[in-house]
Amino acid sequence: MEWNLCLIGQKTTEPPQRHRRIDKLPPLLIKGEKGRRNQEYYEPAVVSLGPYHHNRPDLAQAEKYKLITLEEFSFSSGRKIDYLYNKVFEVVHDARKCYIDGSTDDYNDEEFNRMMLRDACFVLFFIECLSLSNKKVMLNNEYLGALGFANVVRDIFLLENQIPFVVLEVLLDLRFDDKGEKVLNGFFNYLNYGELIPREELKVLEDEYPLHLLELYRSYFISLSRFGLSSTISSRWRKWTKKTDAEEDYNYVKRNRSFAxxxxxxxxxxxxxxxxxxxxxEDIKFHSRCCYGELELVRRAVSSNSKAIYLNMIAYEMCPHNPNDFRVSTYIRVMKSLIVHPDDVKELRNSSILLHTLGRDEEVVKMYDEIEVPAVNLYMFNQLRRGIEKHCKNKYKTWAAELITVYFSSPWKTVALLVASAILFTTFLQTYFTIRPLPDDSNENIIKLLRRCARYKPPSLP
Structure with a gap:
């Protein structure tokens, strides 16, 4: 019942008996051809967070830098490292339960707590520096290099690289008066829009307690990724489409097909x-107007880290014991349908919907093409697809659209159409009066009328 409520877009309350864990990557995601090519986007490139990739030799450089960030966080919060250690130790058992069974057996409470403290301080120090434009952000370049700094964002949002939010919350309470609301909001805005200006009407910390940072960002992401449908359909058309929709409800291929x-x-x-x-x-809204349609999209920023973040949010939605509405997967599926050619990216750029830093529009097309979406919310996806298809099947609207797009897309085309229409009209009149000339009497009457008009003088004013 809980899954069914999610699939039709209704909010559910998590049962208290379910104990969610920080899962590892579902093996099926990396078994296909695209999955094998994308395997590197699920593994850390610079820093390991948590026990799943701890003590990897290729990530040793970041372990030294974690000590620097621990000292910097201690200085910024005005608390000694021993005090931070003891506060995190209060939740160490809750944090240990957040990982799958057996993954933390190699660490006693002291070692595990030290790992949590260092990793959490690393994450929060990076987010604070980036969100508040702190000059200390240059420390990342000094210890990790420019390439390392560029990959920290992707490593923070890997599914297997998560710190329990219960640990982050302890440190956020010690560092910020608002529990880090402003800092997290600014950091998430940077990922979504490429800007650091907080949007105060958007709340990142809601009633539902997040398991980790990836889940929190997904909640922020899907708060802007709802689907709306607004169209005017006649009763006769609605009666016919209702029968068609009922047939599609039992046909998975028809329900899952893409649109233009x-x-x-x-x-x-x-x-x-x-x-x-x-x-x-609402991130995607479709309106069917009188003679045209509008597909409204909230603007997004696409960077070199977007692919890894999207893939790991999709992987989170594919994990068991996480009943959700597949909102991110559905959003990516919609974008995969909309973007199949560089001209599609260009149109989105010109409409201020898409801002990317990948260099060429072809790279954006390639990114979306390589993202595999195993499952979507068919209810939400169908609502959008059906609205678009119903609009496209209306001949009157498509003919009016063709007239607008072909002949009125620019001022020069409009002028050319008017000139061509005037020439055609005068040619028609000339041909018509050549075939059927006016009688001589009518010609004389017209000439007399013209002469009378020429000799007419208006009466003088008194």
Missing amino acids: SVMELKAKGIFVKCSYDESTN
Whole structure:
């Protein structure tokens, strides 16, 4: 019942008897061809966080830097390291329970607590420096190098590289008066929009307690990734589509099929539009107007770390014991349908919807193509796809859209159309009066009328 409520978009309450864990990567995600190519995006490149990749020789450089970040966090919070150690030790048993059974057996409480403290301080120090534009962010370049610094963000959001949020919360309470709300908000805005300005109407810490940072960011991400559908459909059309929708409910292939790309939708009269009103909590909205359609999308920033973050959020949704609505997977699936050609990316850029730092638009197409989406929320995906397909099947709207896109897409095309229409009209009149000339009497009457108009003088004013 809980899964069914998730799939139809209703919020569920987690049963108290379920004990969620920080899972490892589901093996099926890396068995296919794309999965094997994407395997590197699930493994840390610079720093290990937590016990799953601890003591890897290739990540030893970051272990030295963790001691620096521990000292810096101690100095910034005004607390001694011993005090921080004791506060984290109060939740060490709860933190140990967050990992799968047997993964922490090699560490006693003292060793495990030391690991949690160093890793958590590393994460929070990096987030604080980046979010508040702190000059200490240059320490990352000094100890990890430019390439190492560029990969820290992706390592923080790996599924197998998570720190229990119960540990992060202890340190956030000691460092910030608002439990780190502003810092986390600014950091998540940087990932989503490429800017550090906090959006106060968006809350990252809600009633549901997050298990780790990846889950918290996913909650923030999907708060902007809801699907809306607004269209006007006649009763006769609705009666026919209701029967079609019922047939599709039992056909997985029809329900799971993709829709047209951005440029194909534009040819059908559906134009993409950037939605700046994020208070509605809807990332994708479709409106079917009188003679055109609008697909509203909230703007997003795509960087070199986006692929790893998307893949690990999808992996989180694929893990067992995590009933959810597959919101991130559905969003990525929609974007995979919309972006199949560099012209699609160009159109999204020109509409201020997509901002990317990958160099070429082809790289964005390649990124979305290489992301595998095993499952989506068919209810949400179908609502959007059906609305678009119903609009495209309306001949009146598609013909009106073709007229607009072909002949009125620019001022020069509009002028050319008017000139061509004037020439065609005058040619028609000339041909018509050549075949059927006016009678001579009518010609004389027209000439007399013109002469009278020429001799007419308006009466003088008194």
